[in-house]
Amino acid sequence: MPRWLPRAMILALALVACFQLGSWAFHQLIGLLINVLIAFFVALAVEPAVSRMAARGMRRGLATFLVFFGVLAVGVGFVVMLGSILASQIVEMVESFPAYLDSVINWSNQTFRTELSRVDVQDSLLHSDWLQRYVQNSATGVLDVSTTLLGGLFRLLTVFLFSFYFAADGPRLRRALCSVLPPAKQAEVLRAxxxxxxxxxxxxxxxxxxxxxxxxxxxxxxxxxxxxxAPALAVWVGLVSQFIPTIGTYLAGALPMLIAFTVNPWYALWVLGFVVIYQQFENYMLQPKLTAKSVDIHPAVAFGSVIAGTALLGAVGALVAIPAIATLQAFLGAYVKRYDVMDDERVRGSRPRGRRVLRQMNRALRAGNDPRPASEELGEPR
Structure with missing residues (x-):
């Protein structure tokens, strides 16, 4: 046996073990890494406000706290307001449910000549098997819902703490990162x-x-x-439709449709039609113009980045995809060499027609067989 073979085998086993350990650690920490990524982009979003307040003499930590406190106060107030509205509407719907049920029963009796009554319908619903199974499943799912809510609160607290530290210690973090890089690389990091x-x-x-x-x-x-x-519902539609990707528009329109249904069932259809029409207007006219001016990214690239981000990281990827792609595009734009574009009709979107096409084709074919210039053979001035 060669002397190098045992060492090579030990080295190969060590590399495999390190790879397995790194893969296991990555899968265990993927949730924490996603939270850190969200916190980093939140810190980038509040960085202009924090820097502006710090430039006026306020301590950076206090400025960060005030910004986050304002955002938290607005969010809590919005959730409490919508919660009270939704609770009152649910109570109103439950109280008016017997009237709705009577109207449906009367319509069914007049249309299909049945002899239904509210008491019979209520008894059949209360003693049905699917209702009993639903109640049992709901009772067993309370613990799962509580666990999910606690996990969401812990994740929100984690994101808040990391984003606070990133925003408050932004200069110190950049200084620590630049201290391990040469001056040329430091300029690139700061620019990025x-x-x-x-x-x-x-x-x-x-x-x-x-x-x-x-x-x-x-x-x-x-x-x-x-x-x-109407004011609270308008705020709900505006925020949810824009900051929850993909399904935000339809999720935002569900609550106004529900409350409009309590006023008049036809109003719910009006709201649904308006939501669909406005979504098309926003997608094809409003969003491309605003995105091009503020983020400077093509709408097709923005749409593709959202799809890719959703496939990689879910809703989180959809949220951070557009600013991440815009940042990468702007940073790499300095390293891509640009040339002047030739003045050609095909560049402007028009195509040569008729005789000019035939003339260019003949010129190209004859130039390959005749050493003379194509302009002399066609009888044109050189």
């Missing part, structure tokens, strides 16, 4: 950091502006239909 702050802030700005426009449009519709709680 500045681009990331600008693009993330631009993305939040564009989303906030679209949320404002969406809220105002839905507020006008709800006020026209005399739907109660």
């Amino acid at each position: 950091w500045e681009i990331a702050v600008d693009k993330t802030g631009g993305y939040i700005y564009s989303r906030g502006l679209m949320a404002l426009i969406s809220g105002l449009a839905h507020y006008v519709l709800l006020e026209f239909l005399t739907v109660p709680y």
Whole structure:
């Protein structure tokens, strides 16, 4: 046996063991890594406000605390307001349920000539097997729901703490990162950091502006239909439709439809039609213009980045995909060499026609067989 063979075998086994250990650690820490990624982009989003307050003489830690406290206060107030609205609407629907049931029973008796009564329907519902199974499954699922809520609160607290430290200690973090790099690399890191702050802030700005426009449009519709709680519902539609990717629009429109149904069932259809029409207007006219001005990214690239981010990291990937791609595109743009584009009709989108096409084809074919210039053979001036 050669002397190097046992060492090679030990080295190969050590590499396999290190790979297995690293893979196991990565899968165990994937949740923490995603939380850190979210916290980093949250810190980038609040960086302009924190830096502006710190430039006026306020301590950076206090400035970060005030920004996060303002965001938390607005979020808690919004959730409490919507919770009270939803609770009152649920109570109203439960109280008016017997009237709805009587109207449905009367319509069924008149249309299909049946002899149903509310007492018979209620007894059949209360003694049905599916209702008993639903109650049992709901009782056993209370523990799962509680565990999910506690896990969500712990994850939210983790993201808040990391984002607070990233924003409050931003200069110290950049200094520590640049201390291990040569001067040329330090300039590139600082430039990438500045681009990331600008693009993330631009993305939040564009989303906030679209949320404002969406809220105002839905507020006008709800006020026209005399739907109660129109201002709160407009705020709900604006925020949820813009900051929850993919399904945010339909999730946001469900609550106004539910409350409009309590006023008039036809109003729910009006709200549904308006949500669908406004979504098309936003996708094809409003969002491309605002995204191009604030994030400077093509709409097709933005759409593809959202799909890729959703496939990789789910909802989190959809949220951070656009600012991440915009940052990467702006950073790599400095290293891509650009050339002047030739003045050609095909570049402008038009194509040569008729005789000019035949002339160019003949010129190309004859140039390959005749050593003379094509312009002399066609009888044109050189």
